[in-house]
Amino acid sequence: MNSVPTLNRQFFCIVNRKETVLAAVVASYIYSKTSYTPIFEMAGCTVAKNEKIDTSNQNSADSINEHGMSRARADETSVYINNALVALGSDAIENVIFVGLTPEQKSYLEFPSSTNIIEINDLDEVYFMLSSFESEEKQILPCREEQILEGLAVAQRNGWWLRVDVSADIIDLPSRLDGNRGIIVIEDDFSTSPVIAVHYASCVDADVQLVKKIDRNGKKDIEQLLLQWGQKEEIDEDKADAVLNEISEIVNNRIGLFDFSHYLYVTYFTVGIPYTLVTKNSIPSSYVHLQARPDFFIYRSILAENAQIVGSAVIFNPNFLIKNEINFVEKTLSDKNYDIKKIFGKNATERNLSMAIEYYPYDLFHICTHGGRAKGNIVELAFNDSLGNSHICEYAEVVGISLVPGDKLFRVNAKVFPLKLNGNPYSQEVYAASYPRTIGADLYNAAFRASVRQKKYLHKNVEINGSCYILCKDTIHQGMINNLANGEHPVIFNNSCFSWGEIALGFLNSGCRGYIGSLWNVGNSVAAAFANKFYENCFSMPVMNAIHLANPECDGTNSENTYIYWGLHFTSLKTAVSKIESKRNVCKSLFFNYRLWQSKSLSLQDRKIKESIKDILSWLLTELRNYKPRK
Known part of the structure; x- marks a missing residue:
């Protein structure tokens, strides 16, 4: 039941997050029953790594811009991928596969010149590029695009390859009710994350149950319902029952008729549906967050x-x-x-x-x-976007302030939660269509830089939806x-x-x-x-x-x-x-970390970053100086 998979070093796969079908077909070719083949997804990029960005409309060098968040996300993914490669041993990786990556995405990825990189950008290329890695031909499973996840689960379970075919028969995904395995419940958000979830389920020989995703508004509804349910002792019984019924409906619309008693465990790949509140933890249960890599x-x-x-x-x-x-x-x-x-x-x-x-x-x-949930303020603010257009936004802000020991400086950590733009509910999807691409970055820049005098406080010291704290x-x-x-x-x-x-x-x-x-x-x-x-x-x-x-x-x-x-x-x-x-391991790690940050500080010119690293070094040095055997 709890055997741990090994990592397959034959393939190291990086897929475009939007290329769900292509990623699933490739996954059927690189699957191994004896080990987990790493598959990593890369979100879309609006700009290449070394492409120059027009910053003429920015107020300062460290302002948020329309491409900055995309570039930061791509840089971060690149670091994670490089770290994963190093951990496996770059010399041990035989083949790196790029699946549907754009030129912008590829510009952030660096591999040794000796790396065998296989680029696959079309369904017709999969068989030609990957079939030769097997000593013999495998059976082909025709599959419709709309059933690509079911097809992948069946193909990997039987050691077959997938082929997309609009006239393929409907695929049935049977359950194996032998009591010897777990089950993986996967919300299909139409990205490559469910592909990776199915791929993982096959690796641990678990059954798969595919369910519909929940949208952003539905997720917010759940958060509000949980807040009410958590206060059920303070509300009347009928209202408490109504809250639980709403949560139960969301869960039962996905897994209501499913019998988990035949399984050893269940893992839910979800964006935030609390299944176990309704299933009452009838079997050992765990979750994987679809929005947390x-x-x-x-x-x-x-x-x-x-x-x-x-x-x-x-x-x-x-x-x-x-x-x-x-x-x-x-x-x-x-x-x-x-x-x-x-x-x-x-x-x-x-x-x-x-x-x-x-x-x-x-x-x-x-x-x-x-x-x-943290307490904060609801603020109204007038601002101009990068093109000079005037707007009025409403947002929530949560600010934490603490004194830096031995200094007169304060540590400030702040979060901003956009609520309205020009009187309408804030939605990234809506404003992407009706406003310039810079509007989100412009709003955040304005909120973080606004002085107290520029802000109009609508409400003070109220609980902020979406906030959190320790x-x-x-x-x-x-x-x-x-x-x-x-x-x-x-x-x-x-x-x-x-x-x-x-x-x-x-x-x-x-x-x-x-x-x-x-x-x-x-x-x-x-x-x-x-x-x-x-x-x-x-x-x-x-x-x-x-x-x-x-x-x-x-x-x-x-x-x-x-x-x-x-x-x-x-x-x-x-x-x-x-x-x-x-104790020895802790001391070694602290010392290594101190030297690492010291080296980074010496190589940087940015004053703000150097100040942040100075604080890190000060804390690490205190830990090293005070380090002694603890009873």
């Missing part, structure tokens, strides 16, 4: 499961909440030879949390504090994460309220391989009981199974079925070799 999430989960651990954990607790939870977690981790960094009380500042999350090496991060001793952390665990791929247990959604995305996008959060408010005693039961079992079985055993601790309370696990079914926590070895 599922391609890299699968890859790093497999990679990390077969890698050596640091033997390090961080516990964050600003108010010494639930001492028995913290004491039990600390004792359990100590018994497993982990070196434990404790960020407690007055030291549990936003800066220390942020630095520890991003630059401290760890395998597990346990957060015990308050969380949820409460620190001095202010809030809003989940804005650029790095994670000094390059490790840890498991995060955020045992705070409303911690499954937006706050989770920061960790998932940055490189964690497992994340535990809650759908709504959790009572302190229930949170402690769940955590204690989880840690009692998590070193003897996969994380998913330990969560399944801990869920009954919430039964009969307001927190029943509130815990959600973003992760794969086989992900586990390992016992460290020894405490001495764990």
Whole structure:
């Protein structure tokens, strides 16, 4: 059930996110029953890497522009791909496949000149380019484009190749109800992410259930329903029942008639539907977020499961909440030879949390504090776009401010949530059609640069939809994460309220391989009981199974079925070799990280970036100087 796939080094595939059909056909040719062939997706690019951008309309060099976000996203994907290649061993990769990539996308990718790159841009090229890698011909499965995911699942299950055929028979995707496998439920968002999900399901020999996606408005509806459901003790019973019925309808429209009792586990590939609230965690369950790089999430989960651990954990607790939870977690981790960094009380500042999350090496991060939707302001602002046109926007802003130790400077972290433009509800899709392409960037630039005098405050200190936070001793952390665990791929247990959604995305996008959060408010005693039961079992079985055993601790309370696990079914926590070895690993990693950032600082000219790196170096140096064996 929980065997971990190995990584196939014959092929390394990069696909255009929009080329769903072409990617699926290629996946049928490069699939291996004995290992997982890495497939990574690349979003569209509006500009090539070295193409000059007209910045004549920008107010300053660091303004957001219409191409800047596209270029930053492509650069980031390129770094992730290069890191993945290095981790596998670039010399060990036999073939790199580009599937439907545009010239702009390819401009961000760099490979050694000796790399065998196979470019496939058309369905007719797949057989010619890839069939020769097999010693014998395989059976061809004709498939209609609208059934390409069903076709891929059947083809990989039987070791066949796919061919697109408009006159093909309807494909039936039978379930194997033998009780010996898991099932993967996949929301089809018509990108290449579901292709990768089917590809992964075939690799772990799981059945596949395809369901319809939910749009952006539907996702917001779910978030609002969960907020109401979490407050069910404060509303009348009829309204609480109505809320649950709405959530149940969304879930049952997708999996209502499906019987999970024949399966060992289920993993949901979703943009945010809380299936287990309705299924009541009847079998071990996990989630993969379709908006948090599922391609890299699968890859790093497999990679990390077969890698050596640091033997390090961080516990964050600003108010010494639930001492028995913290004491039990600390004792359990100590018994497993982990070196434990404790960020407690007055030291549990936003800066220390942020630095520890991003630059401290760890395998597990346990957060015990308050969380949820942050409070902020609703603002109206008049601004001009890059073409000189006047607009009025309405947006929500959430700002956290903390003092930098030993300095007179303040750390400011701010988020902006556009609500209206010129009196109409803000929608990126609508404004892409009716406004200049720069409008989104212009709005954000105006919001971030506006002075207090320029803003008209419509509402102050109100809960902001879509916001999130982790409460620190001095202010809030809003989940804005650029790095994670000094390059490790840890498991995060955020045992705070409303911690499954937006706050989770920061960790998932940055490189964690497992994340535990809650759908709504959790009572302190229930949170402690769940955590204690989880840690009692998590070193003897996969994380998913330990969560399944801990869920009954919430039964009969307001927190029943509130815990959600973003992760794969086989992900586990390992016992460290020894405490001495764990301490040595932490010290080595801190020193390496310090030298790395020191080298980056010397090579940069940008003053703001150098100041940011100076703060990182200061924090790392303090950690190194204070580092000593912890009891």
